[in-house]
Amino acid sequence: MTNDQVLMEIREANLQYLMLAQSLIRADREQALFRLGISDETASLLNLLTPAQVLKIASSNTLICRMRVDDDLVWALLTNHGKGTANDAVSRLHASILMAGRHQEAA
Template sequence: MEADQLLDEIRDINLAYLLLAKQMLREDRVSAMYRLGINQDIAEILDKLTSAQLVKMAASNMLLCRFRFDDRLIAQMLSNDTREQSVTKSHAAILMAGKPAEAIV
């Protein structure tokens, strides 16, 4: 993949992520914060972004979203295709809920 194409893909992902995050925050702030893994400060910043600020932020060459899991157990639980999928995904959600939301440093 060419470098310019990769940057375009990152920008597209960033824009989609930011638009989704804003929509989720408008619909159900508490649930959105939990699902996005963000704290109140980040939620307020995202919620207040104008369209121009959102597009400018999305144009970054850095991926703004990230995986919320950093261990093998959760990755396996989320990717495992079993008949007990609802229980497995619930267990993974409980484990991820125990991880603190990201803070602005």
């Protein structure tokens, strides 16, 4: 993958993220805060962006969203390393609870 292709993919990811964020915020603000892991203030700013502003922000060469799963326990729960499929739902629920707790700490 060339550098130009990487930049194009980053810009596309930024645009998709911003459009998804605005859609979620407008549909169900509280759920959007949880699912996106953003503050109420950030949600307010995202909600007010015009299409031109969204395109301008999306054109950045840096990803504007970040990976929220940043510890080994959550990754292990999400990927079920060493566990059977019977525990899949429980593992995903546990991972969601851990991430929700982190969202509350950040807010």
